[in-house]
Amino acid sequence: MQASDFEFDKHHIWHPYTSLTKPLPTYGVTRADGVYLFLESGEQLVDGMSSWWSAIHGYNHPALNAAAHQQIDTMAHVMFGGITHRPAIELCKRLITLTPQSLDAVFLADSGSIAVEVAIKMALQFQVSRGKAQKHKLATIRQGYHGDTFAAMSVCDPVNGMHELFTGVLPQHIFASAPKIKPGDTWCNSDIQELHNIFKEQHESIAALILEPIVQGAGGMRFYHPEYLRQARELCDEYDILLIADEIATGFGRTGKLFACEHAQISPDILCVGKALTGGYMTLAATITTRHVADTIGNGPGGGNLMHGPTFMGNPLACAVACASLDLIIQGDWQYQVPAISAQLQAELKPCLQSSLVADVRVFGAIGVVEMHEPIDVAAAQKQFVAAGVWIRPFGKLLYIMPPYVISPEELHKLTQAICAYCLSAE
Numbered sequence: 429m430q431a432s433d434f435e436f437d438k439h440h441i442w443h444p445y446t447s448l449t450k451p452l453p454t455y456g457v458t459r460a461d462g463v464y465l466f467l468e469s470g471e472q473l474v475d476g477m478s479s480w481w482s483a484i485h486g487y488n489h490p491a492l493n494a495a496a497h498q499q500i501d502t503m504a505h506v507m508f509g510g511i512t513h514r515p516a517i518e519l520c521k522r523l524i525t526l527t528p529q530s531l532d533a534v535f536l537a538d539s540g541s542i543a544v545e546v547a548i549k550m551a552l553q554f555q556v557s558r559g560k561a562q563k564h565k566l567a568t569i570r571q572g573y574h575g576d577t578f579a580a581m582s583v584c585d586p587v588n589g590m591h592e593l594f595t596g597v598l599p600q601h602i603f604a605s606a607p608k609i610k611p612g613d614t615w616c617n618s619d620i621q622e623l624h625n626i627f628k629e630q631h632e633s634i635a636a637l638i639l640e641p642i643v644q645g646a647g648g649m650r651f652y653h654p655e656y657l658r659q660a661r662e663l664c665d666e667y668d669i670l671l672i673a674d675e676i677a678t679g680f681g682r683t684g685k686l687f688a689c690e691h692a693q694i695s696p697d698i699l700c701v702g703k704a705l706t707g708g709y710m711t712l713a714a715t716i717t718t719r720h721v722a723d724t725i726g727n728g729p730g731g732g733n734l735m736h737g738p739t740f741m742g743n744p745l746a747c748a749v750a751c752a753s754l755d756l757i758i759q760g761d762w763q764y765q766v767p768a769i770s771a772q773l774q775a776e777l778k779p780c781l782q783s784s785l786v787a788d789v790r791v792f793g794a795i796g797v798v799e800m801h802e803p804i805d806v807a808a809a810q811k812q813f814v815a816a817g818v819w820i821r822p823f824g825k826l827l828y829i830m831p832p833y834v835i836s837p838e839e840l841h842k843l844t845q846a847i848c849a850y851c852l853s854a855e
């Protein structure tokens with residue numbers, strides 16, 4: 429890449445959540461291997477982001493590469509309407525085996541946001557199909573993030589989400605306060621009282637409760653008490669409301685359990701997975717539900733069809749790589765890697781609290797968060813991190829890392845040291 433390439437990029441290409449009139453600097457990456465990103469300028473950076481939770485096994489992984497090569501030489505893509513293929517069948521078998529027993533019907537979506545759209549559609553279509561069309565609202569908790577398409581956006585946090593820009597367009601759903609009690613702290617039922625009251629008063633219009641189990645990701649990187657989730661499940665049963673668990677960020681080991689729902693020993697009616705599903709190789713997600721939901725929709729109006737079908741549904745290449753990634757998950761190294769990362773994050777990020785700029789340090793599973801009192805200057809922070817040999821992308825007041833599971837203690841140390849150095853140097 430030359431200077432003119434960066435100029436072109438700056439003027440013509442939107443990056444996530446950016447402006448073309450006030451562009452932020454971008455870094456040219458030419459290669460990625462293991463936990464390293466290689467910059468065109470010659471630096472080699474330890475990746476703290478796993479490309480937004482997805483590259484859990486590291487980049488350029490031999491098993492994932494082999495699966496991709498083998499599949500691309502056979503069949504890169506074929507439509508899923510009226511056609512089926514081994515990669516999709518193998519993937520869905522694995523998904524049904526790995527997820528809670530009651531979940532056994534899979535819709536292959538092409539991104540996380542679409543998996544959430546499909547989950548919402550399933551919930552609404554389920555209610556219509558059983559003659560409860562008046563149950564057409566969604567309930568959720570504040571500080572959530574569920575994606576960028578319109579239905580997903582409508583259940584993102586109304587303040588830090590994009591609601592203001594699209595007032596009047598976004599459907600109005602029902603928000604309870606975000607849970608306050610953290611994992612490990614003493615539980616108190618008052619934390620879930622508001623949700624209970626909402627259900628009590630409005631259950632006749634609520635189709636489903638959608639939430640991120642235990643870890644609220646992009647909406648604020650907050651962790652909450654598993655008892656909240658356990659009681660939310662009970663309340664959903666009591667008030668005839670479906671529970672949608674959005675595990676797009678938390679699925680496949682990130683929190684120390686295969687799925688974050690396991691911390692509360694509950695099973696949702698609808699589960700969304702994505703992000704790490706292909707080990708970060710390409711976009712693929714899935715919405716998985718129970719036989720009961722699938723059959724109710726199947727016996728309902730509209731011929732019983734679930735009304736969704738993306739062009740690239742069940743893309744064989746993505747499915748083949750996802751199978752290889754899930755096979756690595758089934759092998760189980762993550763069960764040792766994630767707790768080790770967690771313990772090291774705990775020990776090495778705590779010293780950041782010595783900085784007067786730091787409001788909170790929290791760790792859950794292989795996720796480390798340092799929350800500052802003030803918003804972070806992203807461009808300046810990023811420059812400092814690149815100089816320190818690490819890739820960390822702050823957002824808002826948050827510095828956070830969720831490294832690939834295969835990271836070594838030395839590589840992880842480099843990440844935590846860079847964060848501590850940033851917190852102390854910015855004082």
Ligand SMILES: *Cc1c(COP(=O)(O)O)cnc(C)c1O
Pocket residue numbers: 539540541542544573574575576640645646674675676677702703
């Ligand atoms: C990232 C994310 C999504 C959206 O996934 P995309 O693939 O970016 O559309 C939805 N829910 C959660 C919890 C996420 O972290």
